[in-house]
Amino acid sequence: MSDRITGRCLCGDVAYEAxxxxxxxxxxxxxxxxxxxxxxxxxxxxELSSLRFVRGEEHVTWFESSELVRRGFCARCGSTLFWHPHRHPKHAHAIAVSAGSVDAPTGLRLTAHIFTDEQGDYYGLADDVPKRAKF
Ligand SMILES: [Zn+2]
Ligand SMILES: [Zn+2]
Known part of the structure; x- marks a missing residue:
């Protein structure tokens, strides 16, 4: 378990802690x-149960990006904020929060590149962070 994080979208209409x-x-x-x-x-x-909106939950627009997953973004500024497998029978209790939206100091660390078999053809990954072709 880690310390709580706080964060917000670019325009600030949406702010959260978790x-x-x-x-x-x-x-x-x-x-x-x-x-x-x-x-x-x-x-x-x-944990979804730990996510609390400081303000602007009503400004989050949800897009169903697949059968099991929805993605949330700020309706005003478009910041990508949440990835939530809300229809997944086992994983709906957790939600992924955009690392870029987290206030510094985050206390967090990049530890994996995933789905690198789908990465774009216009960049490389020269860091020493572990890479996984799939999840
Ligand atoms: Zn915004
Ligand atoms: Zn992805």
Missing amino acids: EPVSTSIDACHCTSCRRWSGHFWASVNV
Whole structure:
């Protein structure tokens, strides 16, 4: 269990606090995350029950990106904020929060690149963070 994090979208209409499941951040290179975010999408997992909106929950727009998953973004500024497998029988209790939205100091660390078999053809990954072809 980690310290609580706080964060917000670019315009500030949406602000939240939550308790991360761990201090690990995943960077997802799948096609969906790249289209959604504009590049790859880094996030930290939090327990849904710990997520509290400081303001603006009503400004989060949800997009059903697949059968099991919905993605939340700020309706005003478009910041990507949440990835939630809300229809998944086992994983609906957790929600991934955009690493870029977390206020510093985050106390978090990038520990994995995932879905690198779908990464874009326009960049490389030269860091020493472990890479996984799939999840
Ligand atoms: Zn916003
Ligand atoms: Zn992804």
